Amino acid sequence: MKKLVMIGNGMAGVRTIEEILKTAPEQFDITIFGQEPYPNYNRIKLSNILQGDTNFEEIIINPLEWYKENQIQLFTGEAVVKIDVEAKRVISDQGREVDYDELIIATGSNSFILPIPGADKIGVTGFRDIKDCEMMIKSAAQYKKAVVIGGGLLGLEAARGLLNLGMKVDVVHLMPNLMERQLDPIASHMLKNELEAQGMNFLMEKETVEILGDERVTGLRFKDGSEVDADLVVMAIGIKSNKEVAKNCGIYVNRGIVVNDFMETSVPHVYAVGECAEHREMVYGLVAPLYEQGKVLANRISGLVGEPYQGSITGTQLKVAGIDLFSAGEIFEDGSTKSIMVYNEYDGIYKRVLTRNNLIVGIVQYGDTKESTKLFRMLTKKEDISGTAIFQTECGTGDSNDVAAMPNDELVCGCNGITKGAIVEAIQTQGLTTLDQVSHCTNAGRSCGRCKPMVSQILKYTLGDQFDAATAQKTSICGCTTVSREELVEEIKAKGLTSVKEVMNVLEWNNEEGCTKCRPAINYYLGMIHMDEYKDDRDSRLVNEKMHANIQKDGTYSVVPRMYGGITTAADLKKIAEVAEKFNVPLVKLTGGQRIGLFGVKKEDLPGMWEELDMPSGYAYGKTLRTVKTCVGAQFCRYGTQDSMALGIELEKKFERLDTPHKVKMGVSACPRNCSEAGIKDIGFVGIDGGWEIYVAGNGGVDLRPADLLCTVKTQSEVMEMTGAYMQYYRETANYLERTSKWVERLGLKHVQEVLADHETRKALNERMDKTLKKYIEPWNEAIQSEEIQDKYYVKHTIMAGSETK
């Protein structure tokens, strides 16, 4: 097998790998280096995260299991710093050297940061990755005033997000018109009016010359001497290609890494794709052209004869609620162009098509973009418009008539280059009936998602009488089925299904092996429904749960033994120290959940280490109760009103190993000073005079969320009863991989309070919980006792994946 290495784990690069896996699945042994500590995610949706419409888990395109399934060695959080083109080898910032036969550079871009005094102050950021997004969300929780520099696509989407987060937002723009590269002055003016109505304040034609403040930003100074206050500054003034690693090894670069029509760089066997690549003097910053490049490169690298990449015409839209705009091609008139215009100031609609020699060369639409796909097709296909009515009021109403009239080669999903014809063919030949399935099968809708309404219409039109609106819209478990979570649970109960295989057979999964999304979910639901009698299907679990250890990015594992309530003993500490020495553990670290993690353990050492430790698994890897963090409480602290350690230990001993839809963390504080941070836990307990307050749905991770008060109880046994009922209700009604915070938001706190207020309901939930808890056995001990388990799971091999440990 040839060795294929890719630098960069972003949207364009990983799409190229997906294409290679389609065309030449057996040809390459693939290694990917990604500087960010995550699997491949949908960067486009960072705007939606900031605007509060989604969360990080939802925007992961390829989870870690995908890399494993496709035998891709992934090094996350690791940057390639050098390419030795003579030896055909890359070297990472961690000193790792990997040889290649073929090398793809897909390093994307960085935010352009103004080189002005103060640009390095705390509170100044670009908007490019999850880290930037998290920083903005955190700042919004603490500070009031944001300034976004740059009134382009990114700046306006960032500004909308910061408004949603409750900040006051100024947008500083250098030019007289917003989005001047995409809009003409009329459309730009309409956009500005609408955004002002939404609460944005614009400082136009301002050039920032200094960022003010001591350590943290306090304001901005402009060239005209005026100043403005700021607690947070977001620079959204364009991007610059990440080309240094190529440049340093002698690959020819200009604005980006220069490539030919087959994405080949100036050095043999080295290719570039995505925002880091410059093709015919163009560097693209939207996914549609980058995915086209990816396809061309995949063909080239797999040895297939394919079309060359000849450049792209791009169309843009702004992802801000309440704004409907589209722009493509040329914006400004010259002596050779003629405009066709509709300007309805009253309804806020403006459309202008720029033509030259009977061809459309530019489109700007504001307020009504229904005709954009048709016009964009006419532009890209260079259709002669003589005699064609450009703007028809009946056109583009989005119903089946429009779909029928739409030619097969009309582009429906701009991001992924998917035509109506391709979607219709997939529906007909693959028997697709839901939007999810069409997306999974064709890629349509997988990026920005704005084409989904049209894809739905095509589904309706193609299926005709067989179209069922409820089926089409429902979110199926995954692309292997049309079955939703509710239907799956109902069918398991009604048909008495008892195994993952049986579920997939009886419910006619279209992929008999299932996938990494549906198998763990089915396994969970079966265990939840059949309580004590279900035999867990270990091979259907997510990889860390299957191994009962967290896989680290270098292929080693972490071992985190249980320390109930974060309390340990001298004897246990001694044992941990001896084991760490004996097995040459490279890192011993206190985790965020008040326990000790041993990191960098070889897979084949796991059973031996567990045996010597002789401590239960801390389940630091599981969709289960992770930890119960406690403060020292009334036993030692002079403020403590309750025994937080005793409650923490009781909770952890009772609920450890319980399968839950997602991980659950608890915290117990003995007084409202809340040293155990119970206010950002899935369930938090705060001691007060004469009782406990129970808080739920907190989250301290990417989606920072303060917990809500569920209720107040008097005794520790009432705490246990309420917690048992709450956890069981979560187990029975949440979607698999839905955190408690999202679950409560979906159901509504009031609803959950009402359900749990009823004594009989609580009793029934606790009975089911107790029945379930009986079945669990200690997994590390089981592995020590069973040669079969050791042979199957703990013999030497190589898997790579990044992971988390708490």
Ligand SMILES: Cc1cc2nc3c(=O)[nH]c(=O)nc-3n(C[C@H](O)[C@H](O)[C@H](O)COP(=O)(O)OP(=O)(O)OC[C@H]3O[C@@H](n4cnc5c(N)ncnc54)[C@H](O)[C@@H]3O)c2cc1C
């Ligand atoms: C907030 C936001 C909203 C957007 N909205 C849209 C939209 O609506 N429509 C649209 O079409 N486009 C949009 N874009 C642009 C789109 O996301 C990018 O065009 C696309 O992600 C580029 O893909 P890429 O693979 O070239 O780069 P990236 O996705 O940036 O991936 C490059 C990866 O390489 C890694 N890397 C860099 N150097 C190294 C190294 N030396 N070693 C290892 N790894 C390295 C980086 O950390 C990064 O993870 C948006 C971008 C942002 C930031």
Ligand SMILES: NC(=O)c1ccc[n+]([C@@H]2O[C@H](COP(=O)([O-])OP(=O)(O)OC[C@H]3O[C@@H](n4cnc5c(N)ncnc54)[C@H](O)[C@@H]3O)[C@@H](O)[C@H]2O)c1
């Ligand atoms: N909806 C979308 O398609 C979308 C959304 C976000 C980002 N993106 C992509 O992300 C990339 C970055 O977006 P962007 O908006 O930063 O880049 P951009 O180049 O499109 O826009 C930058 C804007 O900042 C302005 N500007 C430049 N210097 C300035 C200064 N000193 N002060 C104030 N304003 C200044 C420019 O006039 C320009 O309008 C682009 O490739 C874009 O296509 C796309």
Ligand code: SF4
């Ligand atoms: S939460 Fe209260 S009782 Fe617990 S350690 Fe802090 S101050 Fe003491």
Ligand code: FES
């Ligand atoms: S147009 Fe963006 S995903 Fe289809």
